[in-house]
Amino acid sequence: MPSTLPYDFTSLERSMWRYHDRLTVVEGCTPVSLGEGLTPLLRSRTSPPGMTLFYKNETVNPTGSQKDRALSVSITKAVQLGHRTVMLYSDGSTALASAAYAARAGLRSLTLVARGTPDYRLLPLIFFNSTILEYQGSASEALAWTSEACRALNLYETTTTRSANPYGAEGVKTISYEIAEELRDAPSWVVVPVGGGGTLCGIWKGFRELYESGQISRCPRMAAVLPAGYGIIEDAMIKGITDDAVFRSMTLQNPPATIQAKTAMAFPPDGLETIRAIKESDGILLYASDQQALSGQRLLGREGIFAEPSAAAVMAAIQTLAERELAKEQVVVAVITGSGYREVGSISDEVCLQKNSITPTSGIDELRRLLDGFRNQ
Amino acid sequence: MPSTLPYDFTSLERSMWRYHDRLTVVEGCTPVSLGEGLTPLLRSRTSPPGMTLFYKNETVNPTGSQKDRALSVSITKAVQLGHRTVMLYSDGSTALASAAYAARAGLRSLTLVARGTPDYRLLPLIFFNSTILEYQGSASEALAWTSEACRALNLYETTTTRSANPYGAEGVKTISYEIAEELRDAPSWVVVPVGGGGTLCGIWKGFRELYESGQISRCPRMAAVLPAGYGIIEDAMIKGITDDAVFRSMTLQNPPATIQAKTAMAFPPDGLETIRAIKESDGILLYASDQQALSGQRLLGREGIFAEPSAAAVMAAIQTLAERELAKEQVVVAVITGSGYREVGSISDEVCLQKNSITPTSGIDELRRLLDGFRNQ
Numbered sequence: 001m002p003s004t005l006p007y008d009f010t011s012l013e014r015s016m017w018r019y020h021d022r023l024t025v026v027e028g029c030t031p032v033s034l035g036e037g038l039t040p041l042l043r044s045r046t047s048p049p050g051m052t053l054f055y056k057n058e059t060v061n062p063t064g065s066q067k068d069r070a071l072s073v074s075i076t077k078a079v080q081l082g083h084r085t086v087m088l089y090s091d092g093s094t095a096l097a098s099a100a101y102a103a104r105a106g107l108r109s110l111t112l113v114a115r116g117t118p119d120y121r122l123l124p125l126i127f128f129n130s131t132i133l134e135y136q137g138s139a140s141e142a143l144a145w146t147s148e149a150c151r152a153l154n155l156y157e158t159t160t161t162r163s164a165n166p167y168g169a170e171g172v173k174t175i176s177y178e179i180a181e182e183l184r185d186a187p188s189w190v191v192v193p194v195g196g197g198g199t200l201c202g203i204w205k206g207f208r209e210l211y212e213s214g215q216i217s218r219c220p221r222m223a224a225v226l227p228a229g230y231g232i233i234e235d236a237m238i239k240g241i242t243d244d245a246v247f248r249s250m251t252l253q254n255p256p257a258t259i260q261a262k263t264a265m266a267f268p269p270d271g272l273e274t275i276r277a278i279k280e281s282d283g284i285l286l287y288a289s290d291q292q293a294l295s296g297q298r299l300l301g302r303e304g305i306f307a308e309p310s311a312a313a314v315m316a317a318i319q320t321l322a323e324r325e326l327a328k329e330q331v332v333v334a335v336i337t338g339s340g341y342r343e344v345g346s347i348s349d350e351v352c353l354q355k356n357s358i359t360p361t362s363g364i365d366e367l368r369r370l371l372d373g374f375r376n377q
Numbered sequence: 378m379p380s381t382l383p384y385d386f387t388s389l390e391r392s393m394w395r396y397h398d399r400l401t402v403v404e405g406c407t408p409v410s411l412g413e414g415l416t417p418l419l420r421s422r423t424s425p426p427g428m429t430l431f432y433k434n435e436t437v438n439p440t441g442s443q444k445d446r447a448l449s450v451s452i453t454k455a456v457q458l459g460h461r462t463v464m465l466y467s468d469g470s471t472a473l474a475s476a477a478y479a480a481r482a483g484l485r486s487l488t489l490v491a492r493g494t495p496d497y498r499l500l501p502l503i504f505f506n507s508t509i510l511e512y513q514g515s516a517s518e519a520l521a522w523t524s525e526a527c528r529a530l531n532l533y534e535t536t537t538t539r540s541a542n543p544y545g546a547e548g549v550k551t552i553s554y555e556i557a558e559e560l561r562d563a564p565s566w567v568v569v570p571v572g573g574g575g576t577l578c579g580i581w582k583g584f585r586e587l588y589e590s591g592q593i594s595r596c597p598r599m600a601a602v603l604p605a606g607y608g609i610i611e612d613a614m615i616k617g618i619t620d621d622a623v624f625r626s627m628t629l630q631n632p633p634a635t636i637q638a639k640t641a642m643a644f645p646p647d648g649l650e651t652i653r654a655i656k657e658s659d660g661i662l663l664y665a666s667d668q669q670a671l672s673g674q675r676l677l678g679r680e681g682i683f684a685e686p687s688a689a690a691v692m693a694a695i696q697t698l699a700e701r702e703l704a705k706e707q708v709v710v711a712v713i714t715g716s717g718y719r720e721v722g723s724i725s726d727e728v729c730l731q732k733n734s735i736t737p738t739s740g741i742d743e744l745r746r747l748l749d750g751f752r753n754q
Contacts, residue, residue: 011417011559014391034419034681035434040388040412045483057412060437062681064718085748104681106422108751110744112735119730120721126728127678127717131747137737149741153748182388301504304411304439304481340504341441341718344497351503353496358489360514364526367487367510371462371530374485 011035016069016174022209023073025170032075032105034062037174041182041333044303048322052331054187056179057305063100063124064339065093066175066199070160070168075101077167083156084108089135089146090159091117092195092262093338098158099128110155112146114139120345140251140267160198161269172202176210179333186216188330189321191314193337194224195263197233197274203335204277220333222283224274225317227264227290227310229256234285237275247272259290259346262310262338286320288313294350297340306340309347388412393446393551399586400450402547409452409482411439414551418559418710421680425699429708431564433556434682440477440501441716442470443552443576447537447545452478454544460533461485466512466523467536468494469572469639470715475535476505487532489523491516497722517628517644537575538646546579553583556710563593565707566698568691570714571601572640574610574651580712581654597710599660601651602694604641604667604687606633611662614652624649636667636723639687639715663697665690671727674717683717686724 012018016037039060044053058066071094078086084107088098091113102109109130113122122132135142147164150157160168180186186207192200200222210216226233232250241247252266268274278285288296296315300307314334321327340347358366389395393414416437421430435443448471455463461484465475468490479486486507490499499509512519524541527534537545557563563584569577577599587593603610609627618624629643645651655662665673673692677684691711698704717724735743 011419014415015417033417035417035437038391040392040410040439042388042411045481057439060412060439062417062434062437063683100681100683103679104422113732119725122730122732123721123725123728124678124683124717126730127674127683128681129675129679132730132732133735133744134732135735135737135740141737145735145737145740149744152741153745297504298506301501302480302506304477304505306440306477306501306504339718340501341716342721344500344719345721348496348500351500353499353503353509355490355499355509355511358510358512358522360512360518360522363512363522364529367526368530370508370510 014038016171019174019177022177023170025167026073026076026080029076029080031072032079032101033072034068034100034104036061036068036072038178041179042303048318050328051322053318054333055303055305056175056333056335058335058337059305059307059339063096064342065097066172066337067093067097067160069171069174071097071101071158073171074158074165074168075105078107078156079105085110086156086158087112087146087150088158089142091121094160096124099125099130103128112142114142118345143269161196162198162273163269169198169202169205172199173206173209175335176203176206180210180216183331186218186220187333188220189223189327189332190220191223191225191317191332191334193263193310193313194226194274195265195268197268197270199337200224201270201273201277204281219281222277222281223317223321224278224283224285225313226285226287227258227260228287230264233268233271233274236271242272244272259350260293260310260313261346262308286317288316292316300336305336307336308338308340308343311336311338391415393548396551396554399554400547402544403450403453403457406453406457408449409456409478410449411445411477411481413438413445413449415555418556419680425695427705428699430695431710432680432682433552433710433712435712435714436682436684436716440473441719442474443549443714444470444474444537446548446551448474448478448535450548451535451542451545452482455484455533456482462487463533463535464489464523464527465535466519468498471537473501476502476507480505489519491519495722520646538573539575539650540646546575546582549576549579550583550586552712553580553587557587557593560708563595563597564710565597566600566704566709567597568600568602568694568709568711570640570687570690571603571651572642572645574645574647576714577601578647578650578654581658596658599654599658600694600698601655601660601662602690603662603664604635604637605664607641610645610648610651613648619649621649636727637670637687637690638723639685663694665693669693677713682713684713685715685717685720688714
């Protein structure tokens with residue numbers, strides 16, 4: 001086999017890079033790819049009556065979330081620009097993606113995290129050889145500090161907010177291309193968990209581009225799902241806020257504790273753009289309690305998908321859309337953003353692990369009784 | 378959009394079911410699929426001198442391992458045969474896959490596990506609604522008991538040993554199809570972690586089929602990687618054992634403790650078939666110490682892949698093949714079987730989590746010193 005064969009060609013065709021002609025910000029670059037994207041669109045086997053529900057399963061991305069799409073583009077750009085070191089503020093999905101893609105590209109990576117981030121969330125970063133920095137201040141300060149430090153020290157910032165890095169959203173929009181290609185049009189609704197807002201905005205951008213180039217007949221309505229108590233985007237939408245400084249002054253001072261760790265943001269950096277996307281798409285803002293996120297995990301588990309609580313929150317929105325008959329006779333796509341396997345540590349206290357004992361000698365009788373019990377349920 | 382569109386078509390084309398014509402055991406069945414397979418083949422950016430090394434990244438399968446391929450076929454068959462309840466003995470990757478695919482198919486699932494299985498490994502099963510049974514006896518007894526109970530109570534057994542379920546291997550062989558399609562021939566070597574042996578045998582079967590139908594010019598040599606101290610397959614190979622009862626009598630009585638949990642089998646159920654595959658392919662048996670498995674995780678991390686210790690053990694084999702010049706000027710594919718995210722709990726004691734403190738006021742100077750330190754390294 002000659003060693004000049006373009007070995008990577010097929011794997012790239014089987015990733016979001018199949019849409020490379022739409023990723024104009026990195027035109028001509030060699031993709032830094034781990035095979036992200038082209039994720040399964042699974043039809044729900046328990047759609048609410050009158051709704052055709054699909055799950056866009058982003059949990060099977062290389063580091064377990066949709067952030068891999070953003071970071072694949074973002075790190076590709078870093079290489080093109082000649083950077084050697086990247087840094088971001090994140091202790092969630094973006095941290096993993098940044099560290100993994102930096103490693104893949106042979107770049108040094110720095111991850112700034114909040115104090116008190118649990119070890120299980122940081123541990124994979126060690127394997128990606130990322131240097132962990134613990135910031136002794138608030139999250140909002142940390143975001144600003146990261147941008148300032150990157151400017152001062154000429155580091156490439158991989159935080160996935162639009163102001164910190166405009167390239168990431170280009171990767172995210174491939175979610176829309178894949179959905180549209182598979183459904184042969186846009187769905188009626190797309191339901192997306194919202195933390196900073198960047199993922200929803202990227203998906204909306206993708207559909208808008210497809211609509212403008214005549215490849216879909218309509219745009220979907222966007223449903224944003226936030227943890228209960230995180231109402232800053234809705235407040236700003238109601239008040240008609242468009243000024244960034246005013247929006248920033250609305251930062252939640254005492255945001256409620258929640259297991260929806262990835263979407264619990266006292267200040268959503270892409271909040272104003274999220275408001276525009278929701279308004280333009282005739283969309284809606286919905287909330288999920290922790291209880292709803294946990295039961296969402298169980299509902300998704302019964303479909304074969306193990307999501308983290310922040311991602312499973314979409315199931316609360318599906319229920320609301322169904323109850324309010326907003327999506328009657330319509331096609332709905334719920335974006336399942338993050339894998340539960342990375343977050344087992346966060347839910348172990350919430351779940352009762354029941355084990356039935358089986359003894360070798362009498363086990364078959366014990367099992368027969370258990371099965372009879374199921375039948376009588 | 379008419380609701381009669383074959384929505385699942387494209388997603389299936391983007392899964393291992395693109396080879397459905399080769400999965401004759403489930404011909405005509407509706408696949409129970411979560412989008413398994415068609416995983417990335419990533420070229421190593423740090424191949425040993427003279428070797429072209431690829432990683433077949435099975436960690437991005439729906440439940441994080443190659444077992445999803447086996448269970449997709451196996452559960453598809455269960456539905457065809459009209460079963461309503463499935464059971465297996467496993468507390469590793471197969472348990473997750475069985476529970477997830479049973480959930481996807483709407484079947485009840487029972488998971489028999491060993492005593493002392495850590496909670497973090499069982500917790501996802503709860504979300505898939507699997508009933509956990511804890512067997513109060515040895516692993517070898519548990520395997521036999523599971524088959525006996527399935528026969529007695531007419532349950533469908535999803536254990537991935539050849540004798541318990543012959544269908545799973547058909548799914549595994551699609552790994553070979555994908556590698557051969559992408560490389561346009563077989564590689565020189567395929568390196569596979571071996572626990573029970575089923576995955577290596579399935580991959581070997583795939584290549585043999587492709588060779589027999591003239592689609593590849595040669596078969597690869599198979600390299601099996603086992604945890605150090607698990608020498609039963611090698612012993613049997615040296616002694617020329619072919620009788621199942623004799624092989625069973627060689628079961629390790631005091632197998633060494635290891636962090637390579639998924640491949641640590643006192644008795645490998647498909648061991649004799651594994652011996653045949655290694656002999657037929659002019660292959661080799663190699664071992665990985667826990668230290669090698671852990672440094673394998675770091676090596677793979679530097680390529681952007683986070684593998685569990687049992688899977689990262691392949692890196693020890695790559696080093697041996699390179700040192701012995703067995704794969705000089707050759708193409709080698711290492712199958713990375715399982716994701717590290719599911720096994721963070723097992724390695725937290727092995728890794729030092731170093732954090733650098735950053736104070737808001739003097740942080741940029743602290744960071745500059747840190748970066749200077751890197752440069753002087």
